[in-house]
Amino acid sequence: MIDQADKEADKKEDRVFFDLWMKGDPKGFSTIYDKYKKRLFGFLIKMTCDKGLAEDLMQETFFAALRNAHQFDRNRSLLSWFFGIAHKKAIDHFRHAKVEFEHQKEAEKSVGSKIDVPDKDTENKRIRELVNEAVLTLDPLQREVFLLREMGGIAFKDIAKTMGCPINTALGRMRLALRNIRKELEKRGVHGV
Amino acid sequence: MVCNQWDEKGLLFSANELNDTDFAEYKAHIETCEFCKKELDVYNKEKITLFAPAMFEEAPPASVDEEIIRVCSNPVKPTATTFFIPAFIKNTIYAILVLTVGFGGGTYFMGVRIASKAKKQDSNIVKNETTPVESEIAGKTVDIASNQDQINDSLRSNDTLIKRENEIPIKGAIPVELKNE
Numbered sequence: 001m002i003d004q005a006d007k008e009a010d011k012k013e014d015r016v017f018f019d020l021w022m023k024g025d026p027k028g029f030s031t032i033y034d035k036y037k038k039r040l041f042g043f044l045i046k047m048t049c050d051k052g053l054a055e056d057l058m059q060e061t062f063f064a065a066l067r068n069a070h071q072f073d074r075n076r077s078l079l080s081w082f083f084g085i086a087h088k089k090a091i092d093h094f095r096h097a098k099v100e101f102e103h104q105k106e107a108e109k110s111v112g113s114k115i116d117v118p119d120k121d122t123e124n125k126r127i128r129e130l131v132n133e134a135v136l137t138l139d140p141l142q143r144e145v146f147l148l149r150e151m152g153g154i155a156f157k158d159i160a161k162t163m164g165c166p167i168n169t170a171l172g173r174m175r176l177a178l179r180n181i182r183k184e185l186e187k188r189g190v191h192g193v
Numbered sequence: 194m195v196c197n198q199w200d201e202k203g204l205l206f207s208a209n210e211l212n213d214t215d216f217a218e219y220k221a222h223i224e225t226c227e228f229c230k231k232e233l234d235v236y237n238k239e240k241i242t243l244f245a246p247a248m249f250e251e252a253p254p255a256s257v258d259e260e261i262i263r264v265c266s267n268p269v270k271p272t273a274t275t276f277f278i279p280a281f282i283k284n285t286i287y288a289i290l291v292l293t294v295g296f297g298g299g300t301y302f303m304g305v306r307i308a309s310k311a312k313k314q315d316s317n318i319v320k321n322e323t324t325p326v327e328s329e330i331a332g333k334t335v336d337i338a339s340n341q342d343q344i345n346d347s348l349r350s351n352d353t354l355i356k357r358e359n360e361i362p363i364k365g366a367i368p369v370e371l372k373n374e
Contacts, residue, residue, distance in 0.1 A: 004209065030266065033258075037258065042250040042251040059257060063264060131249075135249070156205060156210055171204050181243075185243070
């Protein structure tokens with residue numbers, strides 16, 4: 001289970017740097033950005049399956065955060081706030097472009113060419129690749145819930161609100177996501193944890 | 194054996210989103226339910242290994258980092274000439290100003306129009322000059338009047354005639370007293 005004390009300490013630290021940012025101290029924003037940039041960028045890549053698009057959306061996310069910084073509720077998690085903006089940007093992009101989320105085969109095709117895997121030891125690298133592949137094979141709605149929960153740490157009730165569905169629907173999608181990821185990992189030779 | 198309690202509460206329990214009562218109930222439940230206990234254990238392990246955020250993180254290119262830091266490091270500050278008012282209050286004030294100016298301006302112009310129209314009507318009543326049409330009508334009225342006078346005169350003369358005829362004794366009847374001797 002997630003350690004609540006760690007979460008609260010994290011929130012407190014974020015608030016300090018957020019206040020510095022608002023006062024115009026460059027250290028404030030750069031600390032926050034360095035802390036969350038990889039997670040946000042990874043999320044956008046998984047959502048879009050397109051690195052170039054993810055780069056554009058990454059910039060749009062932070063520019064939007066800057067414009068709306070004065071409306072940020074300081075009692076809220078900064079990471080959840082960034083994820084909410086990034087998620088909205090990704091969804092809006094697809095809505096405007098009238099592009100449907102890629103189906104399973106398209107996602108599998110795109111993985112090798114567009115996903116950058118950082119340099120790690122061989123076994124970890126292999127598992128990481130396989131997990132990413134498995135996530136990209138998910139139905140888009142299942143993928144969305146899974147990424148918002150596991151990468152963004154967003155509460156299920158907030159995920160349901162963001163996606164415009166009842167909480168039971170969000171929970172159902174998450175259960176299916178977990179089941180399908182495990183099935184895909186087993187197909188690729190990863191059994192259990 | 195599948196337990197539907199996992200479907201209903203398991204994930205929420207794991208995310209610490211259950212209220213105190215449900216949390217305590219489910220915690221007691223997993224002590225006795227093998228299925229829920231197993232599911233919870235597997236999921237908790239996956240969260241720190243396979244599903245840890247680091248598994249999905251990707252570093253953005255340096256050019257993207259530079260641009261974002263360049264633009265976002267200094268937040269927009271309120272200037273001396275602008276007030277820091279929440280957006281919705283500002284918009285409400287603007288809307289009220291627009292409505293007031295629009296309504297006031299419209300009322301003023303309507304009033305000016307009505308006043309000028311009334312003034313025009315008053316000045317028409319006071320003037321003695323008639324319009325050409327009115328003169329023409331006036332002339333014809335006079336003509337009619339003079340004609341009527343003539344007609345009346347003739348009628349009066351006819352009346353006199355009739356009266357005289359009535360007074361005139363029977364034709365041929367000459368009152369001659371001498372005729373009877």
